[in-house]
Structure formats: C-alpha cells, structure tokens
Amino acid sequence: MTALKCKAAFGVVMRTFSDRALAIQPTGVRKMFDLAGDDVISFGLGEPDFQPPSIAIEAFHQAMLNGRNKYTTTAGLPALRAKIAESWADYQSGLDENNVCMTMSGTNALLNLFMTLVNPGENVLLPEPYFPLYGPDARLVGGEGKYYPCLFENEFIPQVADLEALVDENTVAVLYNFPSNPTGGTLNPEQRDELLAFAQKHDLWIISDEVYDRIVFEGEHVSFMGTGYEKVMVVNSFSKTFAMTGWRIGYIISTNVEAMKQVIKIQYYISACSNDAMQYAVLEAMNSANDYPSMMAAEFQQRCNLIVDRLNAMPGVQCHRPKGAIYVFPKVDVPGMTSEEVAMELLKDGVLCSPGSAFGPSGEGHLRFAYTISQEDISRGMDKVEATLKRLQG
Numbered sequence: 001m002t003a004l005k006c007k008a009a010f011g012v013v014m015r016t017f018s019d020r021a022l023a024i025q026p027t028g029v030r031k032m033f034d035l036a037g038d039d040v041i042s043f044g045l046g047e048p049d050f051q052p053p054s055i056a057i058e059a060f061h062q063a064m065l066n067g068r069n070k071y072t073t074t075a076g077l078p079a080l081r082a083k084i085a086e087s088w089a090d091y092q093s094g095l096d097e098n099n100v101c102m103t104m105s106g107t108n109a110l111l112n113l114f115m116t117l118v119n120p121g122e123n124v125l126l127p128e129p130y131f132p133l134y135g136p137d138a139r140l141v142g143g144e145g146k147y148y149p150c151l152f153e154n155e156f157i158p159q160v161a162d163l164e165a166l167v168d169e170n171t172v173a174v175l176y177n178f179p180s181n182p183t184g185g186t187l188n189p190e191q192r193d194e195l196l197a198f199a200q201k202h203d204l205w206i207i208s209d210e211v212y213d214r215i216v217f218e219g220e221h222v223s224f225m226g227t228g229y230e231k232v233m234v235v236n237s238f239s240k241t242f243a244m245t246g247w248r249i250g251y252i253i254s255t256n257v258e259a260m261k262q263v264i265k266i267q268y269y270i271s272a273c274s275n276d277a278m279q280y281a282v283l284e285a286m287n288s289a290n291d292y293p294s295m296m297a298a299e300f301q302q303r304c305n306l307i308v309d310r311l312n313a314m315p316g317v318q319c320h321r322p323k324g325a326i327y328v329f330p331k332v333d334v335p336g337m338t339s340e341e342v343a344m345e346l347l348k349d350g351v352l353c354s355p356g357s358a359f360g361p362s363g364e365g366h367l368r369f370a371y372t373i374s375q376e377d378i379s380r381g382m383d384k385v386e387a388t389l390k391r392l393q394g
C-alpha cells in the first residue's frame with residue numbers, strides 16, 4: 001500500500017515507506033545463495049576468484065600510512081582520472097581527467113546516470129535478460145524500464161526492430177551491456193554501429209555498461225566510446241578488471257564534458273567522493289599491473305571452453321561459446337520444469353547456479369553459470385549437473 005493509499009484508507013496520516021522503496025524487490029539472484037550450504041560447488045557468484053594485484057594491496061596500505069585518509073575532490077584523484085582517460089586512448093583520442101568521474105562502484109555509476117539523465121515519467125530501454133539492477137534503478141528515479149529482448153537465437157544481440165517497437169516520446173536513454181551479464185554476449189563493430197544508429201536516430205542517451213571490457217577472449221572489446229556520438233556515457237568498474245569487487249570503486253567516462261559536470265554534481269550528493277587511499281592503489285595497479293586483466297581473461301577463456309564443451313555434451317542443453325565476461329547462459333530443456341525448479345534440483349545435488357528467470361522472463365528455460373571457480377571444480381560441478389539432468393530427464 002502506498003503512503004497515499006494508507007491515508008485514504010484510515011483517514012489519518014500513517015507514516016510508511018517511500019513509494020520508491022516499496023516499488024522495488026530484492027533481486028532473485030540472491031535467493032539461491034541464501035538456500036545454499038557451505039559444501040556446494042558454486043557457479044553463483046559473478047566475481048573473479050582472484051585477489052587484486054598484490055602491488056595494489058601494498059599501495060593501498062602505503063597510501064593510508066602516507067595520510068591518504070581524507071576526502072578527495074568529488075570527481076576523484078586527478079592523476080587516476082588522467083590515467084583512466086589515457087587507458088581509453090585506443091578508442092578515443094583527446095580524453096583527459098575532465099572526462100572521468102570516479103564512483104564507488106559500477107553499481108554507484110549506474111544509479112548516478114539514471115539520476116542524471118532520467119526524469120520521473122520517462123523511460124529507458126533495458127536489455128532482457130538483464131543485470132538485475134537496471135530496472136530498479138529506473139524505478140528509483142521515478143522512471144520506467146522498457147525491456148528489449150536479447151535472445152539465444154540471436155546470439156543474445158538486440159534487434160533494432162525490437163528497439164523500434166518500444167521507443168516512444170518518453171524514452172530518454174537506451175542501456176547496452178556488452179560483454180553481457182548474464183548472457184556473455186558480445187558485439188561486433190557492425191552490430192555496435194546498428195545499435196548506435198538507433199540511439200542517434202531517436203536522440204537517446206546511451207548508457208553503456210562495459211564493466212567486463214577487459215575480460216574479452218577474442219579480438220578487441222567493442223565499445224560505444226570512440227563512436228563520435230556525444231550522448232554516450234560509459235560505466236566501468238575495477239571490480240572485474242582487477243578483481244576488486246569488495247573495494248567498491250568504479251567510474252563514468254564520456255566525451256561529453258557538460259554531461260560529466262552534471263554527473264559530478266550528482267556524485268557529490270551520492271557519496272561526496274570516492275575512497276582516498278584506494279584511488280592511489282588503483283592507480284598503482286593501472287601503472288604496474290596492467291597485464292593483470294589479460295592474465296585473468298586467459299584463465300577465464302580456458303574455463304569457458306571447458307564448461308561450454310561439457311554443457312553441450314549433455315542431453316537437452318545448448319550453450320553458445322561466449323567471447324567475454326564470466327558467464328554462460330545455456331538453454332536447458334527439462335520438460336515440465338521451470339528454470340527455478342531445475343536450479344533447485346541442482347542445489348539439492350550440490351551445485352549452485354542461477355535460474356535464468358532471475359534475469360527476466362526471457363531467461364526462463366536457461367541457467368546461468370559463473371565460471372569463477374577452478375577448472376577442477378568446474379569439472380566436478382559439471383559431473384553433478386550431468387547426473388542431475390539425466391535423472392530429471394528420466
């Protein structure tokens with residue numbers, strides 16, 4: 001019941017929670033975790049099972065000893081922002097610290113962009129299956145998410161016809177997420193250009209969630225940065241790049257300095273600034289451990305090949321071979337059972353994964369496996385998955 005309806009029903013002012021808090025639900029992804037025991041083989045967690053580069057951990061400690069324990073400017077440490085800008089030079093020349101705002105994670109960056117770009121009553125086109133924060137973020141700012149499908153039969157790539165069918169006069173932005181969580185989908189430059197042209201035609205902001213940009217297995221990451229479109233806002237994070245999920249540090253980057261001024265203003269009211277010492281640690285990681293993400297990506301690729309080969313050899317399972325991120329999203333056909341029921345059966349047999357339906361209705365019939373465990377554990381887990389599916393399929 002909303003606050004207003006409470007008033008009407010009881011004739012007195014009853015203090016309850018904001019409509020925005022009541023409008024959002026906890027994500028379905030956590031549900032399986034809460035049921036899992038300690039001894040399961042977990043394909044649940046979307047975080048690299050690596051430690052951050054030790055040089056960054058040492059730099060973090062040293063920075064604190066050096067007194068870097070204070071507020072920084074809202075946009076963040078200029079040297080780090082300049083380094084981040086430089087790291088995008090292959091995509092876009094001429095970027096500098098004014099194009100970057102540090103945030104306290106990709107999650108924070110996303111919320112910032114919804115706050116900066118979306119008015120109440122306006123809508124944003126969102127992928128489905130989705131990273132579960134997008135829709136609630138739209139609701140939190142009084143807007144609405146309208147979902148475009150990213151289907152298995154299209155290699156999880158959005159189709160412009162679907163986007164055209166959704167866009168209306170209240171659409172202000174389209175969010176793209178490549179490499180994708182949960183599907184592992186990646187774009188080629190032609191596909192990127194079609195999605196870009198769609199946004200340009202309708203004068204939409206592009207919120208491009210590229211947090212997996214350094215976990216790409218074949219060729220180069222295809223970015224919306226460097227396309228020349230002034231309404232591109234890129235979300236990034238060091239969670240996956242340097243296995244720093246618990247550190248909570250990310251950033252927004254855009255060629256659009258006017259937009260960045262708005263982003264920085266909003267960021268002040270979200271967190272005042274990012275973490276002082278940590279920014280020195282991330283700078284050290286960028287300077288001295290720049291090959292760390294490719295080292296992780298090489299391992300993820302091997303795991304990816306292992307899990308895809310195993311899954312495709314199982315009855316009723318079809319799995320694309322992703323070119324990036326840390327997930328597979330196979331179609332798993334068990335007649336008469338939902339993906340949640342299949343995931344529950346797997347859990348009983350000692351394997352934790354996420355039901356596809358936790359990422360939206362078109363995820364039904366799929367399971368998401370994060371290959372963030374060793375190759376040995378992947379093999380043991382896949383043995384169990386195979387046995388469970390054989391049992392369920394009779």
Ligand SMILES: Cc1ncc(COP(=O)(O)O)c(C=O)c1O
Nearest residue numbers: 046105106107131181211237239
């Ligand atoms: C697609 C995507 N975007 C954003 C995030 C947020 O990352 P973080 O808040 O850890 O920076 C995640 C985390 O899993 C993700 O998968």
